[in-house]
Amino acid sequence: MLEAISPxxxxxxxxxxxxxxxxxxxxxxxxxxxxxxxxxGAFRRQMAILRGNQIRPTTDPARFGVxxxxxxxDPSPLRNxxxxxxxxxxxxxxxxxxxxxxxxxxxxxxxxxxxxxxNVAVIVSGKRMTQxxxxxxxx
Amino acid sequence: MPPFSGVEPVRLLAEAMHVATINQALIANNIAxxxxxxxxxxxxxxxxxxxxxxxxxxxxxxxxTHVRHLEGTRDLLEFERLAILSKNDYNKVDLDHxxxxxxxxxxxxxxxxxxxxxxxxxxxxxxxxxx
Numbered sequence: 001m002l003e004a005i006s007p008x009x010x011x012x013x014x015x016x017x018x019x020x021x022x023x024x025x026x027x028x029x030x031x032x033x034x035x036x037x038x039x040x041g042a043f044r045r046q047m048a049i050l051r052g053n054q055i056r057p058t059t060d061p062a063r064f065g066v067x068x069x070x071x072x073x074d075p076s077p078l079r080n081x082x083x084x085x086x087x088x089x090x091x092x093x094x095x096x097x098x099x100x101x102x103x104x105x106x107x108x109x110x111x112x113x114x115x116x117x118x119n120v121a122v123i124v125s126g127k128r129m130t131q132x133x134x135x136x137x138x139x
Numbered sequence: 140m141p142p143f144s145g146v147e148p149v150r151l152l153a154e155a156m157h158v159a160t161i162n163q164a165l166i167a168n169n170i171a172x173x174x175x176x177x178x179x180x181x182x183x184x185x186x187x188x189x190x191x192x193x194x195x196x197x198x199x200x201x202x203x204t205h206v207r208h209l210e211g212t213r214d215l216l217e218f219e220r221l222a223i224l225s226k227n228d229y230n231k232v233d234l235d236h237x238x239x240x241x242x243x244x245x246x247x248x249x250x251x252x253x254x255x256x257x258x259x260x261x262x263x264x265x266x267x268x269x270x
Binding site: 005006007008010011013014017018021050051052053054055064065066111112114115118119121122125126128129132133135136139 | 156159160163164165166167168170171172173174175176178179181234237238241242244245248249252253255256259260263
């Protein structure tokens with residue numbers, strides 16, 4: 001069954017998952033100061049839940065690679081900022097701002113980017129291997 | 140005696156390329172799961188798998204056509220146990236290590252391919268100069 005898996009397909013699943021992570025990080029950063037959402041209240045930081053499979057001879061080849069299974073909201077407390085002039089301020093003058101931490105998002109962004117690059121490297125080397133295999137029939 | 144003496148070179152190289160392809164998929168899976176919680180990277184014992192393939196043993200399901208065919212055979216996949224846990228999500232993938240193995244494996248494949256080309260070219264030269 002192991003010959004049924006293609007390294008390129010696995011790498012593409014990695015690319016998709018990392019791109020989804022980057023999209024979510026971009027959304028978090030864009031909404032770092034959003035105090036009103038459709039659900040009401042301030043925006044909550046979102047996280048992608050990745051799911052992958054160990055390759056074992058008994059694993060179904062269709063389940064190799066990695067996938068974003070869910071996007072969840074970070075339940076950590078929101079930031080309370082004293083800003084009585086804000087239209088969303090409560091009776092005491094505090095405004096709830098999203099629990100988005102810029103440095104955390106940046107660290108995750110860099111890590112997602114690196115992982116994306118690594119998957120690209122897999123695809124490039126897969127291409128080199130295919131080219132080499134094609135050379136054999138050109139003899 | 141060299142480890143693979145007596146094996147027909149073309150067959151040896153073809154099988155080696157095949158094992159390298161499987162290895163490539165395993166490395167690709169490790170890299171794709173670089174951020175998956177609880178993931179344990181796997182690696183392949185290249186020599187042992189190649190020997191098994193040449194001897195027709197179905198240790199790593201070379202030439203298997205169905206997942207169920209594998210029952211009762213020895214598993215040549217190695218789960219990495221020495222990996223140092225550096226992330227708090229119990230993911231043990233070391234991206235640098237995997238990238239090194241990726242380029243090593245691609246190198247192997249390329250060398251085997253080149254040797255196979257050389258071999259066929261030699262046969263072709265011989266055939267064209269036969270007169």
